[in-house]
Amino acid sequence: MAIGTAAGLFSGLFGVGGGSVIVPLLVLWLGYDERSATATSLAAIVFIAAFAAGTQGLYGNVHVLDALLVGVPAVGGVLFGTWLQQRVDNRSLSLLFAAVLVASAVELVLR
Amino acid sequence: MIGAIAIGVAGGVVAGMLGVGGGVLFVPGLVIFLNLSQHQAEATSLLAIIPVAIVGTYKQDRYGNVRRGDALLLGLLSLGGAAGGVALANALSGRALRDAFAALILIVAAQFVRRALARPA
Numbered sequence: 001m002a003i004g005t006a007a008g009l010f011s012g013l014f015g016v017g018g019g020s021v022i023v024p025l026l027v028l029w030l031g032y033d034e035r036s037a038t039a040t041s042l043a044a045i046v047f048i049a050a051f052a053a054g055t056q057g058l059y060g061n062v063h064v065l066d067a068l069l070v071g072v073p074a075v076g077g078v079l080f081g082t083w084l085q086q087r088v089d090n091r092s093l094s095l096l097f098a099a100v101l102v103a104s105a106v107e108l109v110l111r
Numbered sequence: 112m113i114g115a116i117a118i119g120v121a122g123g124v125v126a127g128m129l130g131v132g133g134g135v136l137f138v139p140g141l142v143i144f145l146n147l148s149q150h151q152a153e154a155t156s157l158l159a160i161i162p163v164a165i166v167g168t169y170k171q172d173r174y175g176n177v178r179r180g181d182a183l184l185l186g187l188l189s190l191g192g193a194a195g196g197v198a199l200a201n202a203l204s205g206r207a208l209r210d211a212f213a214a215l216i217l218i219v220a221a222q223f224v225r226r227a228l229a230r231p232a
Contacts, residue, residue, distance in 0.1 A: 001188050003185060003188075004184070004185045004186075004187070004188025004189040004192065005188060005189065005191060005192040006192065007185070007189045007192065008188070008189030008190060008191060008192025008193035008194075008195070008196060009192035009193070009195055009196040009199075010192075010196060011157070011189070011192075011193055011196060012192065012193040012194065012195065012196020012197035012198075012199070012200060013196035013197075013199050013200045013211075014134070014138070014153060014196075014200070014211070014212055014215055015134055015137075015138050015152065015153025015154060015155075015156040015157050015200075015212075016134030016135055016138065016156065016160075016215075017131075017133075017134050017160050017164060018189065019131055020131060020135070020219055020222070022185065026181075030181075032178075035176050036176050036177075036178060038171070038176075039168070039171035039172070039174070039176030039177045039178075040176070040177055040178045040181055040182045040185070041182075041185075042164050042167045042168045042171060042177070043164075043168040043171075043172070043177045043179070043182035043183075043186070044182045044183075044185040044186040044189065045160065045164040045186075046161060046164045046165055046168060046186065047183075047186030047187065047189070047190070048186060048189045048190070048193050049157045049158075049160040049161050049164060050161055051189075051190050051193050051194070052157045052193040052194075052196065052197055053154065053157035053158040053160075053161065055193065055194055055197040055198075056153070056154030056157060056197055057154070057158075059150075059154070059197070059201050061150045061151050061153070061154035061155075061201075062151075062154040062155055062157075062158055063147065063151055063154075063155045064158065066115055066141065066145060066147070066155050066159075067155045067156075067158035067159040068159075069112060069115035069116055069119065070115050070116075070118050070119035070122070070133075070137055070140075070141070070155070070156075070159040071119060071158065071159030071160070071161065071162045071163060072119065072162060073116045073119035073120045073123065074119040074120065074122050074123030074126070074133050074137075074159060074162070074163045075123060075162050075163055075166050076120065076123060077119060077120040077121065077122065077123020077124040077125075077126070077127065077133075078123040078124070078126050078127035078133075078163055078166060078167055079123075079127065079166070080123070080124055080127065081123060081124035081125065081126060081127020081128040081129075082127040082128070082170065083127075084124070084127070084128055085127060085128045088128075090128065090129070090227075091227045092227075093125075093128055093129065094129065094223040094224070094226055094227035095223070095224065095227050097125055097129060097220075097223055098220040098221070098223040098224045098227070099220075100136070101135065101216045101217070101219055101220035101223075102216075102217065102220050104136075104139035104143070104213075104216060105139075105213040105214075105216050105217050105220075106213075107139070107143055108139055108142060108143070108209050108210075108212065108213045109209070109210060109213045111142070111143075111209075
């Protein structure tokens, strides 16, 4: 119950799925292995994101066309990413991803 | 338009490889490359996440990794929090929300660095 509430709050506030909250809590509190935690978190995110997007829509903040332009190609990206995951070193990718996030944070704050 | 598609593909690849939602990349991408406001980017990111999560869930479910009962319970329990989060986001100024988001992605970045260094090559 606490996991659900925290994840929802997080997702609504920051516009992200909430997986970065759900996955560690499922592992730590409910003893999930990482794979089940990630998979179960994804399924929960479908509900969370749909509800939060609908609520944001009431505030008039949702750009539907942009969401489609980002979301539909992203599906292809996920399939490719899942395939690639088996074939490259995840460690360097994690570090690259972290670097992109740091650069994004700096760019956002300086804007 | 090209920018939006590039953000989508990049976010999706990372989501597939690292098991994170695309949101942490969609939001800054929408702000930096498409000039949406922080509020608009977060709202738009939420909608963009839905198809990604649906396809990801479908694939994972075929491997038997999704605990359906827990997922449903978790999803339903989170709705109140999500409504509160959206209301809170809209009560904050764009600048405050943006700075908080920047702090969030720095924390996520730190988690990934720790994970990468902890795991043997």
